[in-house]
Amino acid sequence: MHGKCAASCRTPYYCASCARDGRKRGGRPRLKGNLRINLIATVVVISAAAPLAAQQTTVAAHPKPADTEVWGPEPRIVTPGASDAAPPSDAIVLFDGKNLDQWISARDSSAAKWIVANGIVTVNKPSGDIQTRRSFGNYQLHIEWRIPVGITGTSQDRGNSGVFLAITPVGGYELQIMDSYNNKTYVNGQAASIYKQYAPLVNAARKPGEWQTYDVVWTAPTFRSDGSLATPAYVTAFHNGVLVQNHVALKGVTKNTGYPEYKAHGPAPILLQAHGDKSAPISFRNIWVRVL
Numbered sequence: 001m002h003g004k005c006a007a008s009c010r011t012p013y014y015c016a017s018c019a020r021d022g023r024k025r026g027g028r029p030r031l032k033g034n035l036r037i038n039l040i041a042t043v044v045v046i047s048a049a050a051p052l053a054a055q056q057t058t059v060a061a062h063p064k065p066a067d068t069e070v071w072g073p074e075p076r077i078v079t080p081g082a083s084d085a086a087p088p089s090d091a092i093v094l095f096d097g098k099n100l101d102q103w104i105s106a107r108d109s110s111a112a113k114w115i116v117a118n119g120i121v122t123v124n125k126p127s128g129d130i131q132t133r134r135s136f137g138n139y140q141l142h143i144e145w146r147i148p149v150g151i152t153g154t155s156q157d158r159g160n161s162g163v164f165l166a167i168t169p170v171g172g173y174e175l176q177i178m179d180s181y182n183n184k185t186y187v188n189g190q191a192a193s194i195y196k197q198y199a200p201l202v203n204a205a206r207k208p209g210e211w212q213t214y215d216v217v218w219t220a221p222t223f224r225s226d227g228s229l230a231t232p233a234y235v236t237a238f239h240n241g242v243l244v245q246n247h248v249a250l251k252g253v254t255k256n257t258g259y260p261e262y263k264a265h266g267p268a269p270i271l272l273q274a275h276g277d278k279s280a281p282i283s284f285r286n287i288w289v290r291v292l
Contacts, residue, residue, distance in 0.1 A: 078090050085142065085144070085213065085286060086286075087142070087288040088290065090290055090291075091142075091288040091289065091290050092134070092288060092289050092290070092291070093287075093288045094132060094270075094287040094288055094289060095121060095284065095285065095286070095287040096286075097116075097119030097120065097285060097286070098116070098119075099116060100112040100114060100116060100121065100130070102132055102133055102134070103130045103131065103132060103133065103272075104130065104131060104132075104133055105127065105128060105129075105130060105131075106128060106129035106130060106131045106167070106271055107127075107128045107129070112127075112130040113127040114127065114130055114274075119285060120146075120283045120284065120285045121283065121284050121285070122281050122282070122283040122284075123161060123272075123274050123281035123282055123283070123284075124274065124281070125274045125275070125276070125281055127274065128274050129271055129272065129273050129274050130271070130272050130274075131164075131167055131269040131270065131271040131272070132269045132270045132271075133269070134269065135266070135267035135268050135269050136166070136218075136220075136267055136268065136269070136270065136289065136291065137220045137266075137267045137291070137292075138218060138219050138220055138291070138292040139217075139218050139289045139290060139291050139292055140215070140216070140217050140218075140289065140290040140292060141163075141165070141214070141215070141216040141217075141218065141270070141287075141288075141289050142213065142214070142215050142216075142286065142287070142288050142289075143163060143213070143214050143216075143284065143286070143287045144211050144212065144213050144214075144284065144285045144286045144287070145161070145177055145211070145212055145213075145214070145282055145283065145284050145285075146208075146209070146210065146211050146212065146282060146283045146284075146285075147159040147178075147179045147181075147208040147209070147212075147282055148208060148209065148280045148281075148282065148283070149208050149209035150208070150280070151179055151208045151279055151280055152278075152279055152280070153277060153278065153279040154183065154184075155183065155184065155185040156178065156185055156189060156277065157277040157278060157279060158178060158179045158183050158277070158279050159177075159178050159179035159208070159279055159280075159282050160177070160178045160273075160275035160277045160279070161177040161178065161272065161273045161274070161275050161282050162174045162175065162176050162177050162195065162272075162273040162275070163175045163177060163214065163216075163270065163271075163272060163273075164254070164270065164271035164272075164273065165216065165218045165233075165235065165270060166218070166220060166233070166265075166268035166269070166270070167268055167269050167270070167271040168253065168263065168265040168268050169265075170253060170263040170265075171253030171254060171255065171263075172253055172254055172268075172271055173194070173233055173235075173250055173253060173254055174194070174195040174254040174273075175192070175193075175194060175195075175214065175216065175235070175237060175245075176189060176190065176191055176192065176193045176194075176195045177191060177273075177282065178190065178191050179191070179205070179208055180192075180203055180205040181205040181206060181207050181208065187199035187200075190203065191203070191205050191212075191239065192204065192205075192214070192237060192239040192244040192245070194235060194245060194248060194250060194254075195254045195256075196254060196255060196256065196260070197248075197250060197251055197254075197260060198245060198248050200239065200244035200245065201243060201244050201245070201246065202242060202244060204239040204240045204241075204242040204244060205239070205240075206240060211285070212239070212240055213238075213239070213240055213241070214237060214238070214239060215237070215238040215241075216235065216236070216237045216238075217234075217235070217236040217237075217292075218233070218234075218235060219233060219234040219235075220233055220267070220268075221233040221250070221262060221265075223262075223264035223265075227263075227264040228264075229262045229264075232249045232250055232251070232262070233249070233250040234247050234248065234249055234250070235247070235248055235250060236248075270289070272284065
């Protein structure tokens, strides 16, 4: 027995012993001070929250179109080109058929020496690769290219070139260009492959003599302060309007021999390759980029 419940029972509730002894203190459990205060506070919070919960339930039960409308900030206006291939109003035109002012020699930074005629530029293999004067981070690229009629050679020795989406002192990230119309080669080296990393989803190549297009979204890699990789490069690419690379994560810079790897870098130029194979040189036209 605990004696009188009000005097000597130390349980915070109405205990069984007191019940047997008939000392009910009015039939209610005894609460210690702090516990009683906490219980009262909890009841107050629940009571206050009840109308809000009821209101939220009412909104969820009766949604309105305006509940999910976002009115700002408004996207800036970009005027599209006259056709999907034409540069929009915010594009940087890298080649418009007139000159190579936006390009330099990758070998020595002198003026680019590829051949411009009739609105197109043709690779001059002895002069080497060319690259943009500007460096870029993330961007959207449009470029058109053509394998010449009567192209000779097989596999990689047939109309070979490439777009290096970023060229750095330790290498670049290549979107392959070559004749892949009825010309077998290793699949991660055919046209529209990320060279030696990803084969294209499909072969969308046109015949030699016909103009082809690449539309590319390039997301540059990022690096931590210690030079380690934070996020890889990503590429989405369309070949002749057909999706061929779907937001693929690159494994590093392109290597013909060995495995790709990353070395820290910042914004970088875009490079067009003068490949050393013996087939006839290819041509380009209508090159523009949008900084993202």
